[in-house]
Each structure stands twice: as C-alpha cells, then as structure tokens.
Amino acid sequence: MSIRQPDSSKRLAIIAGAGLLPLYVAEAARSRGESPYILALGNESDQDWSSFDHQTVGVGDYAGMSEAFRREGIDRAVLSGAVRRRPEWRDIRPTLKTIMQMPAIVRTLITGGDDKVLKMVIRLIEANGVRVVGVQDIVPDLLAVEGPIGRVRPDDDDRHDIIAGSAAALALGDLDVGQGAVAVGGRVVALEGAEGTDAMLERVSELRRQGRISARRKGVLVKLCKPNQDVRADLPSIGIETLRRAADAGLAGIAVEAGRSLVLESERLADEANSRGLFVTGILPRQRTPAT
Numbered sequence: 001m002s003i004r005q006p007d008s009s010k011r012l013a014i015i016a017g018a019g020l021l022p023l024y025v026a027e028a029a030r031s032r033g034e035s036p037y038i039l040a041l042g043n044e045s046d047q048d049w050s051s052f053d054h055q056t057v058g059v060g061d062y063a064g065m066s067e068a069f070r071r072e073g074i075d076r077a078v079l080s081g082a083v084r085r086r087p088e089w090r091d092i093r094p095t096l097k098t099i100m101q102m103p104a105i106v107r108t109l110i111t112g113g114d115d116k117v118l119k120m121v122i123r124l125i126e127a128n129g130v131r132v133v134g135v136q137d138i139v140p141d142l143l144a145v146e147g148p149i150g151r152v153r154p155d156d157d158d159r160h161d162i163i164a165g166s167a168a169a170l171a172l173g174d175l176d177v178g179q180g181a182v183a184v185g186g187r188v189v190a191l192e193g194a195e196g197t198d199a200m201l202e203r204v205s206e207l208r209r210q211g212r213i214s215a216r217r218k219g220v221l222v223k224l225c226k227p228n229q230d231v232r233a234d235l236p237s238i239g240i241e242t243l244r245r246a247a248d249a250g251l252a253g254i255a256v257e258a259g260r261s262l263v264l265e266s267e268r269l270a271d272e273a274n275s276r277g278l279f280v281t282g283i284l285p286r287q288r289t290p291a292t
Contacts (some may be wrong), residue, residue, distance in 0.1 A: 010075035012138070013068070013130070016045045017081030020264060021100045021115045021135065021237060023047045028139040039065060044083055059083060060091040066128050076131050077234040078138055079121070080197070102255030104282045113176025114194075115226055118233040134232040135262060142266075144282040146258040150270035152279040154253060158220055162184045162255045165222030166285035172225030179236045182251070184219030195221065197238075201245040208250050218252035224285055227258035239264035243272055243280065 012029050014036050016022035022038070022045065024281045029036040030052075038054035038161050040047075047057070053072075068074065097185060115281055122132045149156075154162060165183035168191060172178050178192030182204050189207065192200045201221065207213045223236040238256055253273070256263065263280070273280050 011073050013039055013065075013072070013074045015039045015041065015065070015077055015079050015125075016047065016049070017041050017079075017083045017136060018044050018046050019081045020047070021262070022080040024142065024264065025078060025135055032138075037068065037074060039068060041081075041083065042234070043085070045081065047214055058091055058093070059085070061093045062124050063093040065125070067175075069128050076133050077125055078133050078135055079118070080135055084196075086103050087116055114234065115176045115215050115229050119230050122230060122232060127232070130233050134277040135235065136231070142262045142264065142281050144258050144263045145259045146282045146284060147281070149263065149266055150281040152253065152273060152277060154255070154279050154281060157185075157217070158252050161220040161252075162222060162281075162283060164188055165220055165255065166224060166283065169224040170227060170285060171217045172186040173229070176226060176228075179226060180221060180223045182202065182219055182221050182249070184213050184251075189213055189219070197221075197242060198245055199244075201249045201251075203286040204249040204251070205245075207214055213250075215250075221249075221251055221254045222256075222283075223254070223261060224257045231260060235260060235262050237262040237264060238269070238280070239268055240272055243269060243276070243278060247276050247278055251278070253281065255283045256280050258282035258284055260287050 012034050014022055014026050016038055026036050026038060036052065038049045038052045038225050040049055040054055041057045042056050042058050044059065055068060125132050153222055161183040163187065165181045168181035168183065168188040169179060172181060172191055180200060182190040182194035182200065188218050190200050190204050204213065223238060225231065236256060238254055242254065254272055269280060
C-alpha cells in the first residue's frame with residue numbers, strides 16, 4: 001500500500017479513544033516524521049499522552065475540536081480507539097457551521113447504529129475542511145493478512161465454525177449492530193452487541209460454566225467488517241487481551257477479515273497463540289473461503 005507523504009506545514013490529529021491503538025497510530029505517525037496532535041476523548045482515552053502535544057475534549061465537543069483543528073493547522077484526522085459511551089444530546093457542542101444539523105445529529109444518536117453514528121462524526125469533522133483518514137493509512141502493517149498468524153491452523157471442525165460465524169457476523173453487520181460472533185460445533189452461540197467483544201466472550205465463558213455449550217467442542221470467534229461500513233473508522237481489531245479472553249472461553253481460535261481488520265502486536269500475538277495452542281487467521285468471508 002502506498003502512503004501519501006504528509007505536507008510538512010500541516011498536522012495530523014489523532015482523535016483518541018480507549019485502548020492501545022491510538023498510541024500505535026501516534027508512534028507510527030511520529031516515525032514518519034509527523035508531529036501528531038492528540039485529541040484525547042474525555043472519560044475514554046486511557047493512555048499517557050505526556051510525550052505528545054495533546055488536549056482533552058469531550059466526545060461530543062465538535063466546537064472544541066474545530067478550534068483545535070484551526071489553531072494547530074490540522075489537515076487530516078484519524079479516529080482511533082474504542083468509545084464506550086455515546087454522547088447524550090446535551091453533550092453536543094456544535095460549531096456554527098453545524099448548528100443547523102443538531103436535530104439530525106440527535107436523531108442519529110438516538111436511533112442510529114454505530115456505523116451510522118461514525119459516518120455522521122466523519123461528516124461533522126470534514127465540515128471543518130479536515131480530511132478523515134483510516135488507521136490503515138497511517139499504520140498499514142496493522143491490517144490482517146489472509147492465512148494464519150503463528151503455527152496453529154484451524155482444522156475441519158474449526159473451518160465449519162468459521163463459516164457459521166462469518167454468516168452470522170455478516171448478517172449482524174447488515175443490521176449495524178456488531179462485528180463479531182462465536183460459533184461452536186457449527187452453531188452460533190453468541191452475537192456481539194453494544195457491550196463489545198470482551199463482554200461477549202465473558203458471556204461465552206459463563207455459558208460454558210453453566211453447561212449450555214458443549215464441553216467437547218471448542219468453537220471460534222469471528223470478527224468481520226460490517227458490509228456497508230466506512231473503513232475509515234472502527235475496523236474490527238484484536239490483540240493479546242482478545243486472545244486471552246478467547247482462551248478463557250474455551251475457544252480454538254480467532255478468525256478476522258483479511259484487509260479489513262486490525263491485528264495489534266502481531267508478533268506477540270503469534271507467540272501467545274502458539275503457547276496456548278490457539279489459531280489466529282485472516283479470512284475472506286465474502287468469498288466463503290476461510291484460509292487454512
């Protein structure tokens with residue numbers, strides 16, 4: 001993937017939610033010679049930003065973001081990290097350009113799925129003349145590739161679970177609900193909702209303890225990009241913690257969409273997967289050909 005070289009007179013803004021991903025993006029941008037400006041979302045961002053130029057803004061503070069864009073000479077922004085709580089309508093601080101859109105903003109927050117909300121956020125940011133780019137444009141090496149990461153590969157039972165989980169995740173994505181599903185023995189046993197992947201895996205662990213899921217069959221976590229998702233925001237991602245929770249749930253491994261999902265710390269992840277005897281693999285679900 002070719003990377004457009006940044007204009008040295010302009011800056012990249014990283015709108016940082018929770019997790020390690022925003023820090024990876026910031027460090028990658030710095031390694032490319034940029035001086036990224038961090039807009040850490042209040043009550044969401046959980047990294048130490050003291051070594052970067054930064055400020056804290058509310059999740060719905062578009063006026064504050066707009067002022068930072070103008071003051072810092074921002075021409076590009078990347079949305080990175082988890083946002084665990086949607087802003088309430090009273091948290092929204094619109095700019096003068098977007099104040100007439102407030103009824104539509106509130107309506108989207110109340111009735112829209114995550115993808116609709118993110119598309120709205122992108123429109124509001126770009127109304128400031130700032131181009132929103134994807135994490136993969138800054139850190140292309142994070143994109144999952146087709147095939148296994150590590151030595152462990154899915155067997156025939158696992159591939160059946162990957163197919164079942166992929167069908168469920170795609171259907172779920174069509175509804176703009178979630179990105180993940182767990183299949184055990186060819187049967188879908190859990191779908192990701194607003195609670196997120198970690199909570200879904202905890203639910204699978206509890207179902208195991210209750211005997212609601214077969215103790216003989218392991219199962220697979222599948223995470224896919226939503227069919228109509230804007231890939232500049234909220235790509236499915238996995239890391240060490242995802243793997244550990246999958247292991248605690250008794251799963252055989254994880255399948256993620258190649259080219260449309262992010263794998264954090266892939267070398268460490270491969271080592272941990274090898275040591276636990278779990279597989280992590282990139283798949284092309286829309287072709288229904290899970291890699292072996």
